[in-house]
Amino acid sequence: MAQRTVVVIGATGSQGGSVVAELLQHPDQYHVRALTRDPAKPAAQALIDRGVEVHRVDLDSGKGALMAAFDSAHVIYALTDFWQKQSATTEIEQGKSIAEAAAGIATLQHFDETGRYTLRFPHSPTTVLPNVAIADTGKLVHAIIQSGPAYYTKTIAFWAQALSEADKLAELGKCYNILTQYCPVSAREFQEILMSPDGMSTEIALDFTEQLMIFEECGNVYARDEFVQATEVQSSLPCPLKYPMV
Numbered sequence: 188m189a190q191r192t193v194v195v196i197g198a199t200g201s202q203g204g205s206v207v208a209e210l211l212q213h214p215d216q217y218h219v220r221a222l223t224r225d226p227a228k229p230a231a232q233a234l235i236d237r238g239v240e241v242h243r244v245d246l247d248s249g250k251g252a253l254m255a256a257f258d259s260a261h262v263i264y265a266l267t268d269f270w271q272k273q274s275a276t277t278e279i280e281q282g283k284s285i286a287e288a289a290a291g292i293a294t295l296q297h298f299d300e301t302g303r304y305t306l307r308f309p310h311s312p313t314t315v316l317p318n319v320a321i322a323d324t325g326k327l328v329h330a331i332i333q334s335g336p337a338y339y340t341k342t343i344a345f346w347a348q349a350l351s352e353a354d355k356l357a358e359l360g361k362c363y364n365i366l367t368q369y370c371p372v373s374a375r376e377f378q379e380i381l382m383s384p385d386g387m388s389t390e391i392a393l394d395f396t397e398q399l400m401i402f403e404e405c406g407n408v409y410a411r412d413e414f415v416q417a418t419e420v421q422s423s424l425p426c427p428l429k430y431p432m433v
């Protein structure tokens with residue numbers, strides 16, 4: 188098999204360093220390119236001594252610099268390090284730059300030959316799932332407390348919006364200016380994708396797949412009359428809460 192080029196962000200640190208160490212054990216399979224802000228630092232020099240290609244780049248440098256660092260990559264191991272600047276804004280910007288730069292790398296293996304990001308999923312393009320922002324859990328709990336005993340013995344379906352994965356993918360593509368492609372696969376194929384090298388165990392992959400197939404076979408089971416809908420709870424308050432789309 189031809190060598191695949193794996194670009195590792197954070198290669199001088201704990202997580203990325205572990206990825207590099209593992210891949211270096213398979214030199215016939217992988218060419219490793221380590222990214223660092225400082226190729227002169229001892230950890231980077233140690234990588235050079237082990238035959239690793241070290242490339243200087245700062246995640247704050249933006250899409251252009253990252254595209255040069257990702258050139259001809261088949262795989263990118265990406266991370267951001269919040270603790271460097273302890274700024275969520277910086278970390279989000281770094282993540283966007285990584286995604287935008289990766290979208291321009293035609294050799295990446297999760298992008299097809301036309302440069303489209305492909306999602307393989309066991310639902311038809313129109314099958315919807317209930318979605319909610321987990322960060323809104325507190326809002327729902329607050330609304331229930333405010334409502335007195337009305338909901339104490341009820342089962343509340345906590346979801347805000349029914350969305351198909353195909354539509355979500357298309358939205359994300361628009362948002363990040365990435366070409367996307369939704370590719371329905373069978374439940375069996377999906378389970379195998381989840382298990383593929385170093386993925387989930389057979390049991391967890393089966394369980395995860397079955398949970399998704401409930402919606403394919405039975406529709407949006409959260410929307411049943413037997414449940415109180417979270418949106419009803421919020422609308423009973425004088426000042427309704429909003430559930431932003433995930």
Ligand SMILES: NC(=O)c1ccc[n+]([C@@H]2O[C@H](COP(=O)([O-])OP(=O)(O)OC[C@H]3O[C@@H](n4cnc5c(N)ncnc54)[C@H](OP(=O)(O)O)[C@@H]3O)[C@@H](O)[C@H]2O)c1
Pocket residue numbers: 196197198199200201202203222223224225244245246247266267268269270271
């Ligand atoms: N280690 C854990 O157990 C653990 C667990 C959960 C989550 N995490 C999170 O995972 C991330 C990485 O953790 P880690 O333990 O591997 O960190 P680490 O050992 O401190 O290494 C951080 C790595 O990030 C690179 N880096 C930081 N800012 C960069 C920038 N602006 N541009 C390019 N490279 C940059 C550093 O490269 P240079 O300094 O060479 O440029 C370094 O290789 C962190 O966000 C951490 O909070 C870690």
